[in-house]
Amino acid sequence: xxxTVTLNAALDVTYQVPGVDWDGVNRVTTVHRRAGGxxxxxxxxxxxxxxxxxxxxxxxxxxxxAIEADLQRAGLPHAFVGxxxxxxxxxxxxxxxxxxxxxEPGPEVTAAEFGRMTGRFTxxxxxxxxxxxxxxxxxxxxxxxxxxxxxxxxxxxxxAIVDADGEPLRHAPGGRPSIVKPNAEELARAVxxxxxxxxxxxxRGRGAESVVVSMGAEGLLAVTPExxxxxxxxxxxxxxxxxxxxSLVAGLALGxxxxxxxxxxxxxxxxxxxxxxxxxxxxxxxxxVYADIxxxxxxx
Amino acid sequence: xxxTVTLNAALDVTYQVPGVDWDGVNRVTTVHRRAGGxxxxxxxxxxxxxxxxxxxxxxxxxxxxAIEADLQRAGLPHAFVGxxxxxxxxxxxxxxxxxxxxxEPGPEVTAAEFGRMTGRFTxxxxxxxxxxxxxxxxxxxxxxxxxxxxxxxxxxxxxAIVDADGEPLRHAPGGRPSIVKPNAEELARAVxxxxxxxxxxxxRGRGAESVVVSMGAEGLLAVTPExxxxxxxxxxxxxxxxxxxxSLVAGLALGxxxxxxxxxxxxxxxxxxxxxxxxxxxxxxxxxVYADIxxxxxxx
Numbered sequence: 001x002x003x004t005v006t007l008n009a010a011l012d013v014t015y016q017v018p019g020v021d022w023d024g025v026n027r028v029t030t031v032h033r034r035a036g037g038x039x040x041x042x043x044x045x046x047x048x049x050x051x052x053x054x055x056x057x058x059x060x061x062x063x064x065x066a067i068e069a070d071l072q073r074a075g076l077p078h079a080f081v082g083x084x085x086x087x088x089x090x091x092x093x094x095x096x097x098x099x100x101x102x103x104e105p106g107p108e109v110t111a112a113e114f115g116r117m118t119g120r121f122t123x124x125x126x127x128x129x130x131x132x133x134x135x136x137x138x139x140x141x142x143x144x145x146x147x148x149x150x151x152x153x154x155x156x157x158x159x160a161i162v163d164a165d166g167e168p169l170r171h172a173p174g175g176r177p178s179i180v181k182p183n184a185e186e187l188a189r190a191v192x193x194x195x196x197x198x199x200x201x202x203x204r205g206r207g208a209e210s211v212v213v214s215m216g217a218e219g220l221l222a223v224t225p226e227x228x229x230x231x232x233x234x235x236x237x238x239x240x241x242x243x244x245x246x247s248l249v250a251g252l253a254l255g256x257x258x259x260x261x262x263x264x265x266x267x268x269x270x271x272x273x274x275x276x277x278x279x280x281x282x283x284x285x286x287x288x289v290y291a292d293i294x295x296x297x298x299x300x
Numbered sequence: 301x302x303x304t305v306t307l308n309a310a311l312d313v314t315y316q317v318p319g320v321d322w323d324g325v326n327r328v329t330t331v332h333r334r335a336g337g338x339x340x341x342x343x344x345x346x347x348x349x350x351x352x353x354x355x356x357x358x359x360x361x362x363x364x365x366a367i368e369a370d371l372q373r374a375g376l377p378h379a380f381v382g383x384x385x386x387x388x389x390x391x392x393x394x395x396x397x398x399x400x401x402x403x404e405p406g407p408e409v410t411a412a413e414f415g416r417m418t419g420r421f422t423x424x425x426x427x428x429x430x431x432x433x434x435x436x437x438x439x440x441x442x443x444x445x446x447x448x449x450x451x452x453x454x455x456x457x458x459x460a461i462v463d464a465d466g467e468p469l470r471h472a473p474g475g476r477p478s479i480v481k482p483n484a485e486e487l488a489r490a491v492x493x494x495x496x497x498x499x500x501x502x503x504r505g506r507g508a509e510s511v512v513v514s515m516g517a518e519g520l521l522a523v524t525p526e527x528x529x530x531x532x533x534x535x536x537x538x539x540x541x542x543x544x545x546x547s548l549v550a551g552l553a554l555g556x557x558x559x560x561x562x563x564x565x566x567x568x569x570x571x572x573x574x575x576x577x578x579x580x581x582x583x584x585x586x587x588x589v590y591a592d593i594x595x596x597x598x599x600x
Binding site for chain 1: 315317320321322323324325326327328329330331333361362363365366369386391393395398399400401402403404405
C-alpha cells in the first residue's frame with residue numbers, strides 16, 4: 001500500500017457560470033464537488049494505475065465529512081484524523097475562458113490534533129510500502145511537520161516523497177526523505193542561489209536522498225545517488241497544468257515501490273505528468289496521451 | 301410550537317474578498333456558513349423572541365448535514381426529511397460595495413421523498429400551533445406543494461402562513477391558508493391586473509383567508525376578514541433587506557398563535573421587518589431598531 005498524506009484536505013468545488021455578473025445574482029448551471037488536496041490527487045492517479053492506496057491527513061467539520069463521502073464514492077480507502085475545525089473549500093468560478101479561484105483560509109489545527117496525526121502516521125508505517133507527503137500546511141501545524149513525518153517513515157524503513165513549497169519545503173530535507181519534489185519556482189524560492197541543479201544539490205546536502213525538479217514542458221531534472229538525469233519531453237501537451245505535479249509524484253512513488261532504476265521511474269513520472277495536463281480535472285490523467293508520450297521521452 | 305417548513309433548505313455561505321480578481325487566484329479573508337432558506341430565517345427570529353419552534357423541510361447530502369449541524373449549534377430544533385440529493389448552497393462573494401450572489405441549481409426531489417415530507421408534516425400537526433411555509437421549491441416537488449401542506453394544516457385546525465413566489469404562490473390559496481404573504485412584486489406577477497389591494501382580494505377570492513402585502517419602506521397592506529389595514533412606517537431603515545420578509549412573517553406567525561387583533565399583529569410584523577433590515581444577516585433583527593420603531597408605526 002502507498003500512503004498519501006494530505007494535512008490540508010480540501011473540497012474542490014467548481015461552478016460553471018456563463019456570463020458572470022460580478023455585482024448581481026448568478027444562476028450556477030453546473031456544480032462539481034470533489035475531494036482534493038495534493039495527496040488526494042496523487043492517490044487518485046495511483047488507484048487508477050491499479051495500486052493499493054490509503055489516503056490519510058486531517059479533515060474536520062461538515063466539509064471534512066463531504067471530503068470523506070466523496071472518497072467513499074470514488075472507492076478510495078481513507079483514514080483521516082478528525083479535527084474540530086471545518087476543512088477548507090476551494091472554489092473555481094468558471095466563466096470560460098475566465099476563471100476565478102477562491103481559497104478559504106482553512107482550519108486551525110491544535111497541537112493535540114497534530115499529535116494524533118503523527119500517531120496515526122506511525123501506526124500506518126507497519127503496512128505502507130511508500131509514503132507521499134504533499135501540499136500546504138493548515139494553520140497551527142508546525143512548519144517542520146513534513147520533516148517530522150519523513151523522519152518517522154525513515155525510522156521504519158519506508159521511503160517517503162515530499163512535495164511542498166515555502167517553509168515546509170525548506171524544512172523537509174531534515175527528515176531525510178527519499179525524494180523531495182519541488183517545481184523550478186518552488187526550488188528557486190527555497191534555494192535562491194544558483195540554478196536548479198545547484199538547488200537540488202543543496203537540498204541533498206541538507207538530507208534529501210534525491211531531488212526531482214519539475215520544469216513544466218522542459219521536463220524533469222533528477223539529482224540522485226545514481227547520478228543526474230534529465231527527462232526531455234518530445235512535445236508540449238496543452239491543457240490544465242493543475243494536478244500535473246501530483247500525477248508525476250504518483251509515478252515517482254510507483255518507482256520507489258518497484259525499486260526501478262532512475263531512468264525508468266523518471267520516464268514514467270514525466271509521462272504521467274504530461275498526461276495529467278491533458279485531463280481537465282486534477283487527479284485524472286489521459287491514458288492515450290500517456291501511451292503516446294511515454295516511449296518518446298528521452299533521458300539524458 | 302410554531303413549525304417552519306423549508307423545502308429547499310440551503311447552506312448560505314459568505315466570502316469576504318477585498319479586491320476580487322475575477323480572472324485569478326483570490327484569498328478569502330473571512331468565511332461564514334449558516335443554515336438558510338426562508339423558513340430557517342423565520343425560525344431564527346421566532347426563537348430569538350422566545351417562541352418554541354421546530355424547523356422541518358427537505359435536506360440531504362453533505363450540505364444537508366452541514367445545515368443540520370449549524371441548526372444544532374444555533375440551538376434550533378429541527379426535524380428534516382432526508383433526501384438522496386445534496387442540498388443547495390448559496391454563495392455571496394462580497395467585495396464591498398460589490399456583491400455577487402451564486403445560486404446552485406439545488407437538489408432534485410423524488411416523489412417518494414415528497415411523500416415522506418407530507419407524512420412528516422401531517423404527524424407534526426398534532427403539536428404545531430401555527431405553520432409557516434416559505435421559500436422556493438426544489439426541482440421535482442409539485443408546484444401546488446404549498447397548497448397541499450396548507451390544506452393538511454387546515455384539516456387539523458392549524459393556521460398556516462405561506463410566503464412564496466411564482467407558481468407556488470399562485471397555487472397556495474387553494475389550500476385555504478390563514479395568510480398568504482407576497483411582496484408587491486410577487487403579487488403583481490401572480491395577479492397582473494389591478495393594484496396591491498385588488499391582487500390581495502383576488503388571492504382571498506381563491507381561498508386565502510387573509511393576504512399581507514409587504515411594500516418595503518412603504519409598509520404593509522393587510523386584506524383580512526376584519527377589514528383592510530395599512531401599516532405606515534415612520535422612517536426608512538437603511539441596511540440589508542434580505543431576510544426582512546422572513547422577520548415580518550415571524551411577527552405574523554406570533555400574531556396567529558396569540559390570536560391578537562390585526563392592527564396589533566401588523567404593527568409587530570412591520571416593526572420586525574424593519575428591524576431585520578438593520579441587521580446584516582438574514583434571520584437576525586436589530587432589537588434597538590425594533591424597540592424604536594414599534595411604537596411609531598401607524599395603522600390606518
